[in-house]
């Protein structure tokens with residue numbers, strides 16, 4: 001599979017009154033052209049900042065890119081002007097959010113919003129676009145699309161709005177769809193239908209998906225690869241099977257254990273790990289999970305673990321079983 005997106009050594013900070021918050025710290029990962037990559041981790045670990053960095057939707061200031069590259073389709077997005085980024089956002093990368101009202105215009109009929117997108121991105125005539133808008137609502141399983149195109153967003157239920165938002169995100173036939181907790185606010189059945197829909201659309205168009213969710217059941221169903229983030233870093237990354245069957249970072253193991261059973265995980269935030277993540281004003285020198293880790297050793301406190309590969313596709317940032325951690329340095333914490 002061709003690599004579509006390469007995030008390389010990306011660090012993103014916020015300048016605040018109290019100092020610099022290091023929200024994303026030196027992360028690197030790839031997304032293949034038809035791959036679904038899940039990003040998981042507790043609230044505040046940098047998932048949305050990562051997604052919004054790719055889209056360049058962060059408020060600047062206070063946010064700034066400290067380091068790194070975001071190579072999309074061979075070009076570094078961080079070198080692009082605002083105007084060039086607008087073209088990328090409109091045509092090649094689409095994003096859907098937890099709250100559909102962030103992408104829908106409340107004062108415009110749904111049909112008109114889709115039609116305008118189609119005219120702009122696919123250069124269709126008005127009558128072609130109107131026909132296509134109905135087809136797209138059909139594709140996202142909105143019943144009675146001929147009637148629905150003439151309604152306003154407030155006339156749709158939450159689940160239906162989410163579908164419309166997906167249809168809108170698809171008008172440009174993007175190469176990459178970024179979904180930031182797209183179904184968190186929805187009930188379980190609707191959630192499953194929407195995700196199924198995203199998969200179907202992905203199969204029809206060759207499209208990569210970055211899926212941010214705290215729902216590990218969804219991750220197991222949907223993703224090819226999983227990235228586990230904590231305190232702005234990637235602590236573990238692997239194929240979905242590797243992460244679920246052979247997790248190696250104690251944080252990943254805790255995350256998986258915090259879900260009583262995959263079928264019960266829907267809509268439950270990941271909150272059952274004792275303790276809180278570290279302060280990102282002064283990130284820890286050593287492992288960021290040190291304070292909460294049952295396996296913590298002496299070395300973990302002072303030295304940030306380097307990645308250790310378990311397989312060509314599976315790596316984790318942990319001193320436990322790390323070949324570079326000498327036995328003498330392990331010690332009790």
Ligand SMILES: Nc1ncnc2c1ncn2[C@@H]1O[C@H](COP(=O)(O)OP(=O)(O)O)[C@@H](O)[C@H]1O
Pocket residue numbers: 014016021023041042043044045046047048049050062280
């Ligand atoms: N506008 C902001 N100003 C200052 N800090 C911010 C801002 N937005 C996000 N952050 C910091 O970035 C961290 C990561 O946030 P975010 O990516 O939204 O987390 P999540 O993983 O829940 O999506 C937060 O813990 C916060 O410290």
Ligand SMILES: [Mg+2]
Pocket residue numbers: 047048049180
């Ligand atoms: Mg978020």
